[in-house]
Structure formats: C-alpha cells, structure tokens
Amino acid sequence: MTEPNLRVRVLARALRELRERARMTQQEAGDRLRFTNRKMSRIETGQLPSYHELQAMLDVYGLVSTDWPPYLAMWERAKEKGWWHTYGIPNRGYVPLEAQASEIRSFQLGMVHGLLQTEGYVRAVFTGAADPARHTPASVARGVEIRRRQRRVTADEPLRLHSIVDHTALRRDLPCMQEQLAHIVMVAELENVTFQVIPPGIGAHAGLSGSFTVLSFPSPAxxxxxxxxxxxxxxxxxxxxxxxxxxxxxxxxxxxxxxxxESVRLVDRMAAEL
Structure with a gap:
C-alpha cells in the first residue's frame, strides 16, 4: 500500500509530538482514548482520525480548547480532496505529493519526466506497457487527462523543477519524439526549470540503479x-x-x-534531426 499524502503526514506528526510532549506512551494514550495499540500506531503513521477522535486526542494530550484551531485546520486540510480525485486517483501516492511540493529534483533513466511529457508521449508510453490489464484504454485516457499537473510549472508561484535524464531516454523510437523533444526545449526556457542530459560516454554513475525523485515542500517542518x-x-x-x-x-x-x-542545445539538435 502506498504511503499517506503529505497533509495527513503533517497531522500525524503533530499528534505524535503532542503525545510525546504529554509524556505518554502510545499504550497509555490508547488506554485513555479507548483506542487499540494498532489504531494508535495507524493514526501516528498516517491514518486520518475522525473529527471527534481528533478532539478527544487533543483533550487527552492536555490542550486547552483555545489551542485546538491549528490542529482542527490541519485535519480539514488533510481530508480535502484534490483535483486528482476527479480522475480516480486516491489521496495517496506521487501525484498528490507532487501537487503539494515546492521543488522537484528528478533523475529519469528511461523516460521523460511526467511534467515534461506531451500527450503523444503519454499515449505511446501507456499503450506500449507490458501489462495491458493495467493500462486499459480508460487508464491511458486518464494518464493523458492528468497532464493538467503540468500547470504547476507555469503557475503564479511555480514549482521548481530540476530534471536530469539519461540520453537514451531521448532516443526512443517513438512517432511522437520530435514533438516531445521540441516541447522539452520550450519548457526548459522557463526560469524555474533546469534540464540536464547525461551524455553518451559517461561511465558508471549513481543513476544506473534506476530513476528517483526528491520532493521538497514549502515548510521546513x-x-x-x-x-x-x-x-x-x-x-x-x-x-x-x-x-x-x-x-x-x-x-x-x-x-x-x-x-x-548544453542540454537544451543537444535536444534541439536531436529534434531537428528527426
């Protein structure tokens, strides 16, 4: 099962800190709240409590009611449904995290990052997947539709994107590659976007084990x-x-x-050669 989204994580961490400040173990707090140890553990690792359960926890942890509003506000934010719910995406996983991030640093070994993909590229990748049961026509259509997440890159307070891609990902034999490469060149003109290519000739490096993304968020907490x-x-x-x-x-x-x-010039040349 994927991890809970950031807003639920924030509330879970805050509740854990309140319990520790009250000098209670999970067992002690659970006994007073009539929660099982399993339930206490789930709440502190990302299961959203009910509104009344949250109030009971704040009371048991010794907070006066005038100090409750910030925690109640956290709960309200945690239960909000983001735009991704329209497309059947749960409030967990990568898309919600990306929607809440302020900076993304991503290395892609075999694909162009999702924030840089064109519709044609999305369709080609999904339809070429090895698992047709997983990538149905409906899921392909959904994958195309959620390209709306790319608006973060051009928003008033834009997401900072630093994308590094291995050169082999840019040489896929796909009918959409010229359009895709031209799109990368266009997006890379944005001040908040940094794009780099690992060129041919580079030997062993840290990315050979696979793609990964580091997401950072607005609050240092x-x-x-x-x-x-x-x-x-x-x-x-x-x-x-x-x-x-x-x-x-x-x-x-x-x-x-x-x-x-240098990377943008390389991609521009590659597009011109297609």
Whole structure:
C-alpha cells in the first residue's frame, strides 16, 4: 500500500509530538482514548482520525480548547480532496505529493519526466506497457487527462523543477519524439526549470540503479521525500539518511550531466534531426 499524502503526514506528526510532549506512551494514550495499540500506531503513521477522535486526542494530550484551531485546520486540510480525485486517483501516492511540493529534483533513466511529457508521449508510453490489464484504454485516457499537473510549472508561484535524464531516454523510437523533444526545449526556457542530459560516454554513475525523485515542500517542518517507482509499484522514503543519500546521488548526476544550456542545445539538435 502506498504511503499517506503529505497533509495527513503533517497531522500525524503533530499528534505524535503532542503525545510525546504529554509524556505518554502510545499504550497509555490508547488506554485513555479507548483506542487499540494498532489504531494508535495507524493514526501516528498516517491514518486520518475522525473529527471527534481528533478532539478527544487533543483533550487527552492536555490542550486547552483555545489551542485546538491549528490542529482542527490541519485535519480539514488533510481530508480535502484534490483535483486528482476527479480522475480516480486516491489521496495517496506521487501525484498528490507532487501537487503539494515546492521543488522537484528528478533523475529519469528511461523516460521523460511526467511534467515534461506531451500527450503523444503519454499515449505511446501507456499503450506500449507490458501489462495491458493495467493500462486499459480508460487508464491511458486518464494518464493523458492528468497532464493538467503540468500547470504547476507555469503557475503564479511555480514549482521548481530540476530534471536530469539519461540520453537514451531521448532516443526512443517513438512517432511522437520530435514533438516531445521540441516541447522539452520550450519548457526548459522557463526560469524555474533546469534540464540536464547525461551524455553518451559517461561511465558508471549513481543513476544506473534506476530513476528517483526528491520532493521538497514549502515548510521546513515537512521533510523531503524520495519517490522511487518500480515494476510492482512504488516506494516513498522519508528517513533522513536515505533522503540525504538520494540528494548526494542527484548532485553527482548533475555534476556529470551537460549544463542546462548544453542540454537544451543537444535536444534541439536531436529534434531537428528527426
């Protein structure tokens, strides 16, 4: 099962901190709330409590009612449904995290990052997938429709995107590649977008084990998350040491890659050659 979305994580962490400040163990708090240990653990790792359960927790943790509003507001934000619900995407996984991020640093070994993909590219990737049961015509259409997430890159307060891609991903034999490459060149003109290519001739590097994305959020209190997608699903990592390792790997890849300007010129030439 995928991890809970950021807003639920924020509330879960706040409740855990309140319990610890009250010098209660999970067992002690659960006994007073009539919650099982399992339920306490689920709430503190990202299960949204009911409104009345939240109020009971705040009371047991010793907060006076005048101090409740910030936590009630967190709960309201956590239960809000984002635009992605319209497309059948649950309030978990990558898309909600991306929607709440302020900066994305992504290395892609085999594909163009989703925020840079054209409709033709999305269709080609989905329809060429190995699992036709998973990628039905309806799921392909949904994949195209949720390209609306790309609006974050051109919003009034735009998402900062640093995308590094291996050159092999740009040489896929797809009918849409000229359009896709031209689109990358256009988006790369935005000040909030950095685009780099790992060129041919680079030997072993940190990205050979696979693609990964580091998502950072507006508040320093919200820890960065590393997202890794694989053939059987995905993994979201919050552990500080593992996030630090991913950042170091990304920095190494950025130092090996062509500069932004060199990368854009390369992609422009590749598009012209098609």
């Amino acid at each position: 919200d820890p960065a998350i590393v997202y890794v997608e694989h053939i059987a699903g995905s993994v979201e990592v919050e552990k500080e040491q593992e996030v630090r390792s991913a950042r170091l790997a990304f920095d190494q890849l950025a130092s090996l890659a062509l500069s932004h300007d």
